[in-house]
Amino acid sequence: MIPSETRSKEPTMSTxxxxxxxxxxxxxxxxxMGERRAGHGITVNGLNAYYGAQHAVKNVDIDFPxxxxxxxxxxxxxxxxxxxxxxxxxxxxxxxxxxEGSIKLDELDVYDPGVDLTAVRRMIGMVFQKPNPxxxxxxFDNVAAGLRLTGTKSDNLRERVHRSLRAVGLWGEVKxxxxxxxxxxxxxxxxxxxIARTVAVEPEVILMDEPCSALDPIATLKVExxxxxxKARYTIVIxxxxxxxxxxxxNSTVFMLDGEVVEHAPTNxxxxxxxxxxxxxxxxxxxx
Amino acid sequence: MSAxxxxxxxxxxxxxxxxMRGVMLAATLLALVPLVLVIFYLLKEGLGSINGAFFTQDxxxxxxxxxxxVRSAILGSVEIVLLATVIAVPIGIGVALYLTEYGTDSxxxxxxRYFVDVMTGVPSIVFGLFIYISLVLSHVGGNFTAWKxxxxxxxxxxxxxxxxxxxxxxxxxxxxxxxxxxxxxPRWRIIxxxxxxxxxxxLVTGSLLAVARGMGETAPLxxxxxxxxxxxxxxxxxxxxxxxxxYNDVLSPRSAIVSQAWAAGLTLVAMVLxxxxxxxxxxxxxxxx
Amino acid sequence: xxxxxxxxSGDRSGLExxxxxxxxxxxxxxxxxxxxxxxxxxIVFFFIRxxxxxxxxxxTFGISFVFGNDWDVSRNIFHGAPLVVxxxxxxxxxxxxxxPVAVATALYLTELCPRRxxAPLSGLVDLLAAVPSVVYGxxxxxxxxxxxxxxEKWFANTFSFIPWIGGGGSSATPTNYFIASLVLAIMxxxxxxxxxxxxxxxxxxxxxxxxxxxxxTRWEMIxxxVLPYSRSGxxxxxxxxxxxxxxxxxxxxxxxxxxxxxxxxxFSQGYSLAAVIANEFGExxxxxxxxxxxxxxxxxxxxxxxxxxxRAYVARGSRGMRVGASADLAMAAAESRS
Numbered sequence: 001m002i003p004s005e006t007r008s009k010e011p012t013m014s015t016x017x018x019x020x021x022x023x024x025x026x027x028x029x030x031x032x033m034g035e036r037r038a039g040h041g042i043t044v045n046g047l048n049a050y051y052g053a054q055h056a057v058k059n060v061d062i063d064f065p066x067x068x069x070x071x072x073x074x075x076x077x078x079x080x081x082x083x084x085x086x087x088x089x090x091x092x093x094x095x096x097x098x099x100e101g102s103i104k105l106d107e108l109d110v111y112d113p114g115v116d117l118t119a120v121r122r123m124i125g126m127v128f129q130k131p132n133p134x135x136x137x138x139x140f141d142n143v144a145a146g147l148r149l150t151g152t153k154s155d156n157l158r159e160r161v162h163r164s165l166r167a168v169g170l171w172g173e174v175k176x177x178x179x180x181x182x183x184x185x186x187x188x189x190x191x192x193x194x195i196a197r198t199v200a201v202e203p204e205v206i207l208m209d210e211p212c213s214a215l216d217p218i219a220t221l222k223v224e225x226x227x228x229x230x231k232a233r234y235t236i237v238i239x240x241x242x243x244x245x246x247x248x249x250x251n252s253t254v255f256m257l258d259g260e261v262v263e264h265a266p267t268n269x270x271x272x273x274x275x276x277x278x279x280x281x282x283x284x285x286x287x288x
Numbered sequence: 289m290s291a292x293x294x295x296x297x298x299x300x301x302x303x304x305x306x307x308m309r310g311v312m313l314a315a316t317l318l319a320l321v322p323l324v325l326v327i328f329y330l331l332k333e334g335l336g337s338i339n340g341a342f343f344t345q346d347x348x349x350x351x352x353x354x355x356x357x358v359r360s361a362i363l364g365s366v367e368i369v370l371l372a373t374v375i376a377v378p379i380g381i382g383v384a385l386y387l388t389e390y391g392t393d394s395x396x397x398x399x400x401r402y403f404v405d406v407m408t409g410v411p412s413i414v415f416g417l418f419i420y421i422s423l424v425l426s427h428v429g430g431n432f433t434a435w436k437x438x439x440x441x442x443x444x445x446x447x448x449x450x451x452x453x454x455x456x457x458x459x460x461x462x463x464x465x466x467x468x469x470x471x472x473x474p475r476w477r478i479i480x481x482x483x484x485x486x487x488x489x490x491l492v493t494g495s496l497l498a499v500a501r502g503m504g505e506t507a508p509l510x511x512x513x514x515x516x517x518x519x520x521x522x523x524x525x526x527x528x529x530x531x532x533x534x535y536n537d538v539l540s541p542r543s544a545i546v547s548q549a550w551a552a553g554l555t556l557v558a559m560v561l562x563x564x565x566x567x568x569x570x571x572x573x574x575x576x577x
Numbered sequence: 578x579x580x581x582x583x584x585x586s587g588d589r590s591g592l593e594x595x596x597x598x599x600x601x602x603x604x605x606x607x608x609x610x611x612x613x614x615x616x617x618x619x620i621v622f623f624f625i626r627x628x629x630x631x632x633x634x635x636x637t638f639g640i641s642f643v644f645g646n647d648w649d650v651s652r653n654i655f656h657g658a659p660l661v662v663x664x665x666x667x668x669x670x671x672x673x674x675x676x677p678v679a680v681a682t683a684l685y686l687t688e689l690c691p692r693r694x695x696a697p698l699s700g701l702v703d704l705l706a707a708v709p710s711v712v713y714g715x716x717x718x719x720x721x722x723x724x725x726x727x728x729e730k731w732f733a734n735t736f737s738f739i740p741w742i743g744g745g746g747s748s749a750t751p752t753n754y755f756i757a758s759l760v761l762a763i764m765x766x767x768x769x770x771x772x773x774x775x776x777x778x779x780x781x782x783x784x785x786x787x788x789x790x791x792x793x794t795r796w797e798m799i800x801x802x803v804l805p806y807s808r809s810g811x812x813x814x815x816x817x818x819x820x821x822x823x824x825x826x827x828x829x830x831x832x833x834x835x836x837x838x839x840x841x842x843x844f845s846q847g848y849s850l851a852a853v854i855a856n857e858f859g860e861x862x863x864x865x866x867x868x869x870x871x872x873x874x875x876x877x878x879x880x881x882x883x884x885x886x887x888r889a890y891v892a893r894g895s896r897g898m899r900v901g902a903s904a905d906l907a908m909a910a911a912e913s914r915s
Contacts, residue, residue, distance in 0.1 A: 115294065116294065116297050118297050118301075119294040119295050119297050120294070122295055123294060123295065150298070
């Protein structure tokens, strides 16, 4: 879809690259991660989330089906990011924040007191709004960071880092400078690096909190292509304020307003045939 | 669909996490042990010697009989530090005003800033030597005098005042300044009517912290104000001070004098702590307001 | 308009543009600038005078004032290696003890501590800096040194096989390198901790979240995202602590033993540059006094170098922010954020 000339014109890409990258390697290559696999769905039930006294998410029920991309749209302050941050329990990292209700990964209750927080987060990966590679680490080390936690070593580690970089279509662009700092990459490359870091630990679910809001249109397109590929192996939840993006990547879309779910339907229906008047007004740009 | 089970978090990782959290908590508690011990022993050894005479008499200096009190030391400390404050605060705030209002990013201002930063690292004893060389050796207005001690302390306090004042002055919203400038008001009037009043609580806080620092310094006074255990209000004579009194008392073999040193230490710490607490209270209140 | 003689104070509208009303402005600008120049000039003047006063020492003893090992007042021989070595040993050991504790404290206060406890606990750690040097000296002499002596002897005897650390246990005195270092460690702890706290506070939340979202434990998050990011700032903080330790005087005079020799082990008496100045200044004359000035000069240059290096590190560590100019300030800043 994107001409290759455009691709190689990314602003901060090193000019002193080796041979011209072959295009097969530059494209996302999920087969690098192995066969398509059945993922696991997420069920949110009666979720309420608070920041201190502020009630940010009100009684939310959502099903996120396995191996599908579900988009959450809504105006800012509608609680969409908070819902996502509750799923991998990042919400509770914010001082004064708490959540109630049930979130299940298949049959596993994420909020069960017996559940290990770090294990939950390993199963449910997250990509953030702003690309956030570890600034002191090289490209390689960034991708390896999560793997090293569990003691993956040497050959196996290298193998999995390379695979993850191929999977996000970054391999061709960085294979000759794996030891360069991760923050030296362009914004779009950084975000794909962060996705590589997330898929490297092979989670079941990937949460994306407005992953393209800091990226230019071309980088955005690349990430969207990647999301489409990723659903072969992962269940994906993407928060976006960009309705076109939801329309492009999501199988189903959730519209949230003031902390509540207004409507959850197949993406096509949400945009062409919304049931709720508020959804219609939002998707037609009458407010928001 | 494969059955779902959470990945095992290895016991080693959990253990390391728990141990390191424990270590960091323990370090924090350990850091507080000396504070508790110092204050406990100051109270235990010092309270007993605090009585009427402690505040109303001067040190007798004799090896026998009554050891006297530390009136001259307390008053001397207050006088010396007061004069140091009178010298250092206007100069300090003046330099800070230069840095924020006039110099801003000019090369000279950068040099001044760097010097001020480096000055904070100069040992207090070196400031004592500076003043000794330039004022005592050359017999400017006598040999050892209280005011020279004040000058040494003022030098020590200056960088603290300049830096804290600069930080506070920079916090004055640019919009306030610009609003006044847009009206055509001259800069000096903006400084007087807008900048200084807005920054006042912060300036006081920084100055008080500097005063608290100066209050506890001993080394610079050794070479400048040194001596005399008698009471004097003349800043052009040698003058006693609490830190010097304690320093001299510690070296004494007499237990009554050592007890007096503890009491004087308690008094000094109390004065410094009170200054610190006032400074914090002001900075906290101004933040709320 | 320009030459209008309307008095500045007469017109409160602030719209007039008379040169007279600009006069105070220009005066203030010049006044404040010359004040800044004056401060710089003073420091330079002091430095030159200090070099002048110590000149006769360096012309007499040359480089051996720093490297020669013989400080004998009665023979007027002033080779200051015992002072330099004592200063370096006590400061070095103080860093070894103080910095890990200070950094761990800072990590606990910024990353682990319950939010409600953060401000009060930080305030308490900062209070360590409010205790004057002479009081630490007093406490060290009458409480810490006698209390620790048996433990020091036991340690020295038990670990006598470790060169320099052990040995000499039976001859250990209450005042020695170790006790001076320990009190120094306590004294630099609040500065290093406050600056570390400032530096740690600059670690972007998104880096920490990235680590947590990968399934890192708290400690792994600290190792992965917090420490690497703040390393140079913490190094700078430790160096500023070193600067403090090098110049610390009164507590050290009282605790190091004031023996002008290079101690053979950790628990032997020694001397430091600052201590020798404070202790011998009263009766020093002629070349002796000049030697003390020279000691002051060496100390000044040493602390200057350490501070300049430290500042470079802190500036790099805090990404352009100016932090940690002084302990008091770092604390005020840390305080105002909590």
